Amino acid sequence: MQLFVMPGACSLAPHIVAREAEVPFELLIVDRKTRQAGGRAFADVNPKGYVPALEIEPGKVLTENAAILQFLADSAPDKQLAPAAGTFERLRLQEWLHFVGTEVHKAFSPLFDPTLPADAKAWAAGRITKRVEWLNTELADRPFLTGDRFTVADAYLFVVLSWSKFVKVDLSPYPNVLAFLARVAERPAVQAALKAEGLA
Numbered sequence: 001m002q003l004f005v006m007p008g009a010c011s012l013a014p015h016i017v018a019r020e021a022e023v024p025f026e027l028l029i030v031d032r033k034t035r036q037a038g039g040r041a042f043a044d045v046n047p048k049g050y051v052p053a054l055e056i057e058p059g060k061v062l063t064e065n066a067a068i069l070q071f072l073a074d075s076a077p078d079k080q081l082a083p084a085a086g087t088f089e090r091l092r093l094q095e096w097l098h099f100v101g102t103e104v105h106k107a108f109s110p111l112f113d114p115t116l117p118a119d120a121k122a123w124a125a126g127r128i129t130k131r132v133e134w135l136n137t138e139l140a141d142r143p144f145l146t147g148d149r150f151t152v153a154d155a156y157l158f159v160v161l162s163w164s165k166f167v168k169v170d171l172s173p174y175p176n177v178l179a180f181l182a183r184v185a186e187r188p189a190v191q192a193a194l195k196a197e198g199l200a
């Protein structure tokens with residue numbers, strides 16, 4: 001299995017989860033300029049042009065964080081990185097994955113775009129802050145998004161909120177969110193993934 005990533009991008013989430021799951025995989029870093037990875041044009045792997053992409057077997061490629069994260073969790077059910085498919089708890093996890101993907105991850109994207117005007121960035125930052133306020137409330141009574149157990153949704157949230165330090169999003173008023181980030185950062189799989197991407 002080959003996982004295509006760009007260092008520090010949202011693909012760090014499935015990278016962390018692949019390590020949490022202890023599934024055998026090869027990490028392939030996509031060069032941001034040449035768009036090459038492992039001697040191949042990344043466009044041939046994922047024509048959408050973005051990471052993450054997981055080549056499960058030659059020619060069988062899965063894209064989109066929410067799908068890849070669940071595939072990896074289901075590849076190692078003993079690690080309990082997601083509730084079993086078909087349960088209400090699994091829907092709750094999917095609810096969180098969609099929240100992180102559409103309400104948090106995609107609100108960060110404009111903040112990294114140097115062509116966007118300051119007022120557009122301020123709007124995006126305001127939207128993130130609103131979502132972080134909600135997260136701070138939710139994380140007041142539990143260590144992870146769905147309860148006491150770390151899941152793939154926590155890996156995803158950890159990665160996207162870690163971008164706050166690079167853009168104008170101040171997390172300091174949100175102690176429960178800061179504690180969550182510190183809690184996830186301590187995990188050996190997270191440290192190993194950061195190191196492998198040259199970010200530790």
Ligand SMILES: N[C@@H](CCC(=O)N[C@@H](CS)C(=O)NCC(=O)O)C(=O)O
Nearest residue numbers: 009010011049050051052064065066
């Ligand atoms: N809908 C996709 C979005 C993935 C995405 O936004 N990937 C970004 C990095 S976080 C990317 O590869 N952008 C292209 C680039 O940086 O060149 C998903 O949820 O997986």
